[in-house]
Amino acid sequence: MSTAVEVTGVHRTYGSTTALAGVSTTVREGSICGLLGRNGAGKTTLLSLVAGQERPSSGTVRTLGHDPVESVEVLSRTSFVRDSQRWPDDFRIAHVLSVAPAFHAGWDAGLARDLVADLRVPTRTPIKKMSRGQASSVAIVLGLASRAPLTIFDEPYLGLDATARQIFYDRLLADYAEHPRTVLLSTHLVDESESLLEQVVVLDEGRVVLDADVDTARASAWTAAGAAGAVDRVVGSRRVLARHALGGLASVTVDGAPDEAVRREARAAGVELGSVSLQQLVAALGAGAPTVDAGAPATADEGALS
């Protein structure tokens, strides 16, 4: 299978701020790739480089086989709506449905109409005045109905209710099955979107900290939970990605796969070993410092880890 996106040694700086620092990755044509990471990790910057909306400070970006900047060949086959997309004044969904076919050869007007109805996009309200979720719905309509060979969704779920998110997942998968294309998806809702993804690229502070298919990513770390001292003994000198402590209990996310010796020692010490979800792994990779001590878990996921 050929490569849809190839990013090699890309740096992107804005003044004294470094958004991307030596990013390299490839995305297979026809795959759904999740771009994950914390706010400010560089996800939108990377997507805009892939979409040819910006130039890298150094390094190379090849999209659909070309340098994407000012490439009609690439841009006419790419859909990229930003999470903070700006819309012209008084622009309504009817305007979007009217002009999009002029830009996307594969535009499916029927699908667009269905999505507008299913996602309950207001027809009379200017997009600029829509709620966050409604504006996200417009972006989803534009992306899905474009049938662009490279379709990029930048935080498409922002503000969407659970029903709308499920509609998006279902429609994306159904349309992808009928019309395979490359989909790049940046999101924070890792658990919800995990089943969609074939590949994940995790960014942290402008660097790629994980680039793998989803199964490999899940197998790339494990958790240990129990009495703090016992956990530390079991983990030993292995690389700890994240640690949460509550009283005398601790839970750690550890890089790599647990070997038989670790399993034996854990059983003997009463330490529970487990696999990580993608959400846990991404949170751990973005945690930075390996140790987090808190009086109480900060999130439900951290609670699960504890």
Place this chain on the structure above:
Amino acid sequence: MNRAAAVVRLQLVRRTTWFVVPLAIMLVAGVATVIIQLAIQRATGMTPSSPGYADSARNNPALAWSVSGYLVATGVASVSSVFPLASSLGTTRRGFAAGTLLTHALASAYLALVAAVMLGLELLTGHWFVGIYVFDTAVLGAGDVAVLLLVTFLGSLSAFTVGAVFGGVWLRFGPRGPLAVAVVAVLLLAGLLLLLAPSLADIAGAFRAWWLAVAGVALVLVAAGGTTLSLRGASVR
């Protein structure tokens, strides 16, 4: 579809902005002109056939000035607020600049045609039956339809493209961009005025109307070039 043509469609999809509001402004300016000229007729006792009335009534640039501000503002918005969406839809920066310039030309042609039709009606009705000069004015060619077409087209296009370059530099440089362009333009004009001041009388004597047409074309070319250049480095955000 050609990217520039797609941009034209994107721009013109908001028909009210391009086709309705300018007419509404012209209509309001026309109504104001009617009221003022009728008031002058009543106050001075002059009639449309009075000596000098037509010349005085023709010195009424209201129509040209009333709509120019809106055209500049529309030119600004046609770049600053449409460029991010056009980029998302997959147009190149060159394609956007070309399509936007084409949009401005089409809208200017539309306004010129409307003005020509209105001038025709004005002349056919003997200046709206009561001696009112709205389109048959000195600045629009004093009843010469060819001059009116040229002045309206180039005037509108100049206003759109000047607005567009301000929109472009705003996208490229932020709020300091338009400020810098305005300051530079004022300084250039001031310098030109000071340079030509000793010869102004001679220049005025030799002045020909076509000079304005050439100046208009030059302004459009410079503004369109400036817009294209500023968009090359503009942020899509």
